Amino acid sequence: MSDPHPLDELLDLYRSDKATAMYDEVVTEREHALQAAELAEAAGAPAATVAAALLHDVGRLTIAWDSAEGAFVAADRAHDSVGERLLGRWFGPEVTAPVGMHVAAKRYLCATEPGYADRLSPVSVRSLEVQGGPMTADEVHAFEARPGWEAAVQLRRWDEQAKSTEPAAKAVDDYRPLLESLLRDG
Numbered sequence: 001m002s003d004p005h006p007l008d009e010l011l012d013l014y015r016s017d018k019a020t021a022m023y024d025e026v027v028t029e030r031e032h033a034l035q036a037a038e039l040a041e042a043a044g045a046p047a048a049t050v051a052a053a054l055l056h057d058v059g060r061l062t063i064a065w066d067s068a069e070g071a072f073v074a075a076d077r078a079h080d081s082v083g084e085r086l087l088g089r090w091f092g093p094e095v096t097a098p099v100g101m102h103v104a105a106k107r108y109l110c111a112t113e114p115g116y117a118d119r120l121s122p123v124s125v126r127s128l129e130v131q132g133g134p135m136t137a138d139e140v141h142a143f144e145a146r147p148g149w150e151a152a153v154q155l156r157r158w159d160e161q162a163k164s165t166e167p168a169a170k171a172v173d174d175y176r177p178l179l180e181s182l183l184r185d186g
Helices: 006-015 029-042 047-055 058-062 069-087 093-112 122-130 137-144 149-161 172-182
Strands: none
Touching: 006 029, 006 058, 006 172, 029 047, 029 149, 029 172, 047 093, 047 149, 047 172, 058 069, 069 093, 093 122, 093 137, 093 149
């Protein structure tokens, strides 16, 4: 029997019951992912950045949750790095780096863009506290030195916008060809 295609495992996460859990007050994890990808496409982002937008919260789908506050804190603090490591099995840094930095990008924008924090949703405000609050000046400089930081900042903007009650036009499987085109060899 042959091994399943690597994308089957990944896309199954977005078909799972966990993906129908509420991301925030108005949208599920799956809808949030699809809306972020659609925003990236509408902005003319490169394929790798569209993929990163779609997959940016995959770590949330792999971390065990329960209803306790401690679970929210632990999962939200780690979901970016968990997602980056998972996606690194199949994709290069043009996809994984923005995923791994999208939490830091929120902290960056709160530190560098006046008024950004005021536009965050209540869930994002709560998670910002868990994630360390706005960056310090030293953290800002270190963040700007990392490859892929600009894509992570743009991804973060779509992340915050992708909370509409209107359903996304595309399904997860509609992104399979794009994801296949980005798979690493071997």
